[in-house]
Amino acid sequence: MTPSPIVEAGQRGGPGQTDPYRLGRRSSASLIALFLAIALGALSTLVGLPYVVMKPGPITNTLGQLSGKDLITVSGAQTYPTEGALDFTTVRVSGGPGFRVTIWDVLKGKLDPSEEVVDEELYFPKGVTDKQVEEESTAEMIDSQQEAIAVALKATGQKVTTHTVIGQVAKDAPSAALLKAGDEVLAVDGKTVDGPDSIRKAVSAHKAGETVDLKLQRDGSTVDVAAKTRDSDGRVTVGIFLGTKFEFPFDVKIDAGNVGGPSAGTMFALGVYDRLTPGALTGGKKIAGTGTIDAAGTVGPIGGIRQKLVGARDGGAKFFLAPAQNCDEVVGHVPDGLTVVRISTFDEARSSVEAIAAGKASSLPTCTK
CATH class of the missing domain: 2.30.42.10 (PDZ domain)
Structure with a gap:
């Protein structure tokens, strides 16, 4: 008679068989680790971090319509039909007062070359509320529009x-x-x-x-x-x-929707000027750009220039008007297929658009020459 295999005390099953008790302990550890990972993942989406993530935003044609209405309207003066596009560019900002970003937002922003992560306090003053940010942004947009209209009207010979x-x-x-x-x-x-x-x-x-x-x-x-x-x-x-x-000698209105800030001033001025002068300033081409503008026609620097370059390229623009003071941020970050033109004044912006329309863009100053 063949002897039975020796079974150690407390052991179930014969040689070569799996210990169900030990399998249970490993499964429990795995389940606990999985639960902790899920909990930490969920927590990371709830904990806000003191950073701002800047992403490319959409572009809008100042010569076109927004929500079914002309972005620029003129009453009391003759306007002229035009074509092409004079696009103002935007930046999507995630984070800030009342809207803090998560660790996943920050990681994505670090890995995506079209995005940028900056300390919240470098973008928003310490202690400011989301309401104050919105009010200031709206006020800046209103001032920007008024200065743009003033510059455009003076450029057409109107008294302001x-x-x-x-x-x-x-x-x-x-x-x-x-x-x-x-x-x-x-x-x-x-x-x-x-x-x-x-x-x-x-x-x-x-x-x-x-x-x-x-x-x-x-x-x-x-x-x-x-x-x-x-x-x-x-x-x-x-x-x-x-x-x-x-x-102003007549009524000019600009409706940019819910976009705030002063950085569209230069493109607004070009759009108003084009509406008030015969012919298409762009020659039918699609031109994007950015830059603040003051009543004297000086173009000023803006934030998020790299994101705006990407947004312009993604929106189909072939040419981009950039403030001269932003050139150090432009160099090395121009998307393929986009030509960036350096401008410092409204007159330079207007003459640059005219040169692009005439097919002479290669003669215009850039941020590298």
Whole structure:
């Protein structure tokens, strides 16, 4: 008779068979590890990180329509048909006050060459709320549109009257109760002023704590205010932020939808100019660009230039107008198929578009020459 195999005490099954107890312990460990991985993954999507992820946004033709309506409308003056595109570019910003990004957003932003991850405080002031960000962005867009219209009208020979107004009064200004947003500043210490710089110069001539006499236009009436000055980081001020109000000979409106910020100013100015002048400024070509603009026609730098380049290329543009002050960020990051033209003023932007329309883009300045 063949003897039975020896079975050790406590062991179930014969030689070569799997121990079900040990299998159970390994399975439990795997399940616990899987559960922890799932829990950590879920937690990582909930914990916000203090970063901002910048991504390419859509482009919009200033000569076209938005939500079924012309983006630029003119009343009281002749306009002309046109073609082609003068696209303003945008950046999608993930994160910021009230909208913090997750670790997955940051990892994707680090791996995707078209995206950029920056510290939140480099993009948004510390302590600012999402409502304040939205209000400031909207105000910047409104100012940008007004300055763009002023530049375009002056370029067509129209008369534009400029008024310097109080844009905002600081809550802790010494004479906050006497000043009002919207007041037009006519004179300082009895001397007529002709812009923000002359006002600042007149105020800074005082010592902190002295009073400065302001003549203001408020609701159709003249108001005299003795405003007390104060020291602000080594400068003498009265605690007001100055703005510009324009008086146009006819009505021009720009509706950019829910886009905010000042960076579309140059493309708005080109779009308004094209609408008010005969012929197609672009020659039918698709041209994108960016850049702030002031009433003097100076093109200023913007943020997110690399993302805007990608957005322009993805949107079908072949040419891109870039502020000269952004050139250091452009070099080495121009998408294939896109020609970038360097501009510093509205006149340069307009002449560049005209050259592109005439097939002479190769003669235009770039960020590398």
